[in-house]
Amino acid sequence: MAAKKLRLIGLAFALCAAAWQGTASAKPLDLLSTWQLAVQQDPQYRADQAAAEAGRTQTQQARSLWLPTIGASGTAGRGGHKSTSQGANFSAPGMGTHNQVEFNNSITGGDLRAYEIGLKQPLLSRERLAQSRQLRLASELSDLQWQHAQQQLIIKVVERYFDVLVARQTTELLEQQYTQASTAQQETQARFEVGDRPVTDSYEASAQARTLEAQLLAARMQQHLAEAAFTDLTGMTPGKLLSLPLAAPVQHPELASLSDWLADAVQLNPAVLMQDKGVYIAQEEIASYSSWQSPTLDLVGRLSHEKLDGSGRYGSALNKADDWMVGLQVNVPIFTGGYRSAKRKEAFYNHEQQLAQAQNVRQQVQQQTRAAWHAVQVSAQQVDALQQALQASQLRAESTRLGQKLGDKTTLEALDADNQLTRVQIDLLNAKVALIVHQLQLAALVGALDEQHLVQANQYLQ
Template sequence: MKRTMIATSLAVLSQVAAAADLLDSWRASQQYDANYQAARYALDAGREKVNQGRALWLPKITLDAGANAASQKYHPGRDTLTAPETSANGDQYNVGVSAAQPIYRADVFVGADQLSKQTDLAEVQFRDAEQQLILRVALAYFEVLAAEERVQLSASQKEAVSQQLAQARKSFEVGVATITDTNEAQARYDAITASEIAALNDLEIKRNAFQMLTGLDATQLAKIAEGKKPTRPQPPVMDEWTQRAQVENMSVLAQQLNVDISAREIDRYRASTAPTLDLVAKYGSSWDSDELSRSGGRDRSDSGLIGLQLSIPLYTGGDRSSRYREAIANRDKEGSSLEAAKRNSVQQAKQAFLGVQSGAAQIEALEQAQRSSLSSLESTKLGREVGVRTTVDVLDAEQNYYQTRYDLVVARYQYLYSRLQLAYAVGQLDEGDVNEVNQWMH
């Protein structure tokens, strides 16, 4: 008895665990989607930019060492006993340490700030990739559910028409109906069969797309629960959303950083003509072998220095001027791209806002239409039984009812997706929004 209860409990739990909802799908895609993983690595790389900027101000220390085979020949202007002509071959060795600490470098100051902004850009781009992943997962999820509803619609219509076809044939056989009803029912049945085949094919395509994105089994997804009431956007004023989108949209933020980075590039080439001042220090030793030394033994020389090194660029062959003009053109290009990003964000916000607003109204209207179409179907069936309606009328009423039911389900998916799109338009889409939409699932 206990084993049976345990087995039953495990079976129930396995069925529950197998049904993934939208939140499960989103979390799975974070580990499975290759594009998201690439964005994560790009973030890691981008975060190193700020460290590279700090390194520009730190001292650079270098160790140098060398070993050379040397040949020396001395030819005196006058050959004497004290200054004879000599020739020697031997080895020379040297080792030394040098260090340089920037004291004043305008280009380093600009470059460090530019690298810091590149790190900020990497953060924004990753955040945008994360939000886009939410949209991609939600779209794939809802498309699977909509395709399943389409298959269910075709199956329900096929079953209903099959019953009407059988009844029409029976009525014709007993002489209470014409062959027209039978032919009409048969034509409807054949058309629905073709539609069902197309719906099954589309469902398989949508499931494959979802599985490629999340790695989950697309045959067990939680569907939308009945009874959930849609809400209008809050705040309910479109202008407030469009204003936020022009400031907080991820694409706008990224493009604004691109403008800032390109502007600092102009500053960098301006600063390239400024003098640079470094604190430098060196210390080293060199050795000459016995054959080359003056003393007849291995000679060693030590040297060291510390001081300031000033450099003033005078002429670069026109390279700096050309790069400066190029940087100005790139800054202007990024400025135009920023304006385009703002306009696109406004369009996204408007479209998503209207999608939520009209979607809520459409759901309410379709819920009423579903109730009305069901009443109409029941009345039409009753009318056919008493002889005031035909089989065609019943088929039309059934088609209207099932299509309305399908439209209602799709409207709910579109409404929920528009909610996510609206949050994305203002740069605020996160797991909290996914969780809110997930409350509609069961």
């Protein structure tokens, strides 16, 4: 029966997978749907998500440091006891006072029962305060790391998606050009054989065809690798994707001034904020080892009971003790062998290291922001220039082909015009992709990259 249920469950999963594949093949994947697949499949993203959940528990850990701790212990078993007191003074009503009195007590193999309940409530501790602050800062740090991980996955999704898209369109363009070059080679060879074309035309066409064949093989290999990387990220093969139209005009993105972007990056970049948290954590580590802040004050309480019942050298005996106490306990470290002072020096140098790293990260983020801001501007201009070059290259290729038919242009000139057109098309494709990616990178540098940016990036696609 269980095996039958398992087969039914497996069949259900297979049907769901087939239905999903059918839907995916009917409807092209866009950037947003690719992101949703990657969220479920990417192992690094799942690891970052688990780390973020673990980090959030540190807030509760920080709170628990200031809550009371209660412990209980119990003992049951066999035990023995022997005590002797000599030279004691004894006084009792009706018996007078006696000196040099001796008391003896002995239990051999008696029954032992004992329990103790203890309570400790921290009231004052600079080291504990530093630990609780460090835990809260670590929790905030994990949130920033999670934000950074989400943004990095968005960038990775876009890069993997466009790697496949560019590789496919590049392969398609090279296949078209290779077909044209192969056709030209066959025509020139046929005309050479009938004496209508010189042998150089045949050699030139053959060289062009072989060169394009090599480029096409490299493009197909790149497409295969891009598709494999896409599958690793999303868990499915890249079926039908949207296309990036070459001739469609691109609206220039409207950006704020570079100074505004730099200011936002320094204040909002996750890497900068994470480094700042590290500085604060290092500061608390210094404070926890300050000698004048080391004493601790705790409210403590204890309730205990111990009973040993049995017989010994002097007959039956019973030892029983019940204790309780409530009070304040002060602990002051006087000498720890130099451990605390050494730890404080270590914490001081760690703080200096964190400060220097924070400054270095700020400089790197500013450089990255400056580069991304200029890259967006330049990419937009490159797209405009290459779209004009595309129109000119198309006209040149058409006129050269016509001139070849009329005998005014050679086969090499026609093939060169086709090569130039393909190069411009590939350059324009890469420029459009660069424009999209640079905009997303710029948004990530100010901590603003989210799913809405994927929706906006989809507008470039068809």
